[in-house]
């Protein structure tokens with residue numbers, strides 16, 4: 058499966074996906090790292106790892122659809138089969154989302170459907186909830202919407218601040234995202250309407266995360 062990873066900044070999740078595709082996930086290969094931001098620091102990791110990179114600055118397009126059209130073109134030029142959004146901070150138009158229906162996943166640093174959008178950890182801390190985590194989900198037209206593939210939770214301790222919580226959750230993201238991508242590239246899940254049907258191997262692989270984390 059030829060994968061494109063979309064980033065807007067640091068790209069630490071992208072790094073984990075690339076590493077996993079070079080080691081334990083031979084059914085997927087990262088063919089393109091794309092960013093809407095030329096300054097995205099993750100781009101250099103991709104280049105240093107011999108991965109094709111591409112930047113299209115969204116600010117030069119008046120309409121969201123025009124940027125999305127160029128992105129779509131770039132993905133098709135590179136024969137991409139599947140997209141992973143990894144800290145890609147752009148809302149994608151409905152047409153784009155529909156063109157890549159069930160072929161695009163996203164990672165979000167909360168237990169969706171709670172805390173969609175920005176400033177997640179700040180809002181989690183302020184809410185005084187004692188549980189947070191991360192989610193990988195299929196992309197649908199609404200922001201951070203779509204059928205959930207996998208989640209990992211963590212306790213929010215009373216003395217956690219935004220920074221501590223973001224570090225804790227990011228570590229979990231780095232574990233969850235490669236496993237979820239592998240579920241797709243190994244054909245271990247099926248999607249019926251918006252329902253995810255997990256094979257036994259898929260369930261085992263998701264369970265194994267909890268075992269690894271001692272949960």
Ligand code: GAR
Nearest residue numbers: 066067068069070143144164165166
């Ligand atoms: C990650 O925490 C990811 O979950 C979040 O941006 C960060 C990117 O970090 N994404 C979203 O909030 C999307 N709604 P990274 O660039 O180091 O992977």
